[in-house]
Amino acid sequence: MSTGHHTAPDAVSTAVEVAVDPATAFRVFTADMGAWYKDTPYSWNDPDRAVGIRIEPGVGGRWIEVWDAATGEGFTMGTITAWEAGRRLVMTYTSRRIPDPVTEIEVRFDPVPGGTRVTLEHRGFRNLPPDTAAEEVAHTRVGEPYLLAWLADHLGRIA
C-alpha cells in the first residue's frame, strides 16, 4: 500500500491476531476498553482530565473519554453505528478539533485458526475539510520539531 503524495489516502488499517474466539475478543475489546486502551501522548482529547475510556454497548451507544470517574461522563468520542457482537463494530469518531463525525472506525472480528483476527480501520479522511485537515496536522504537531522527535524516538526504538 504505497501511497503517493498526489492522492490523499482515505483510511488507515491495522490488525492483530488474538488467541480467543471472536465473541470473547469482541467482548474484551468493548467491555474492557478501559483496561487495555493505552495511555499515550495521543490517547486523549484532554490528557489532564481523562481518567478512562468506555463504550456503551449497542447501536446509539457512546464511546466516551471519561473525565468524571463517579458519573462515567466526559468527552463523547463517537457514537456506535453498528454493533454485531462477535463480528463487527462501527463507531463515528470526533475529537475536540474534528467536532463533526466525518471519520469513522470499523473493527472486524474474523475467526482464524487458533483465534481471531481483529482488524481496525479508521476511514473517511477524504471527508475532512481541507482546512480541518491542515489544522489537525498542525495541532498534532506533525510539524518539523515534532516529527523529528517522533522519528528520533522511532529510530531509537527499532535500532
Add this chain to the structure above:
Amino acid sequence: MTDLDATLTALADPTRRKVVDLLRQSPRPAGELAASVAMSAPAMSRHLRVLRASGLVEAETDGDDARLRVYRLRREPFTALQAWLDQVQAFWNEQLGAFKAHVDAHAVESQAAAGEPAEPARPSQAAAGGPDEPAAPA
C-alpha cells in the same frame, strides 16, 4: 509507506539529522553545512543527495558551484496529510498491540468469564498493566 521509508532512511544517519537540524534554523549553502559538521565538500554532497532524494530538503538555486548552492527544508514531507495518517496508523498499531497484550494476559479468565460484563478500568491501570509494549509502527 514508501515516503516514510525514504524519510526514515534519510534520517537514520546522524550527520544528516544534524544537517536537518541546521536547516531548521535557516537555509544554508552546502559549503557552510560541510564546515559546520567538519566534513569534506564531496562527503557533504553525498549526504545532501540522499536528503534531496527523500524530499526532505531542496536546493534553492542550481548555481555552477555546488558549495554555494543554498539548501533548505521542504515543508511538504513534514506537513503532508500522509504524515499525519502515518501517525494515526502508528497510534492504532500501538492500541491494538495493547489490546492483544491484554487478551494474552487475561486469555484464560476472559474465556471463563464470557458473557459477564467486565468492569470499566482506568488508563493508569492499563499503563501499569504489564507487557503492553506497543507493536512496531508500520
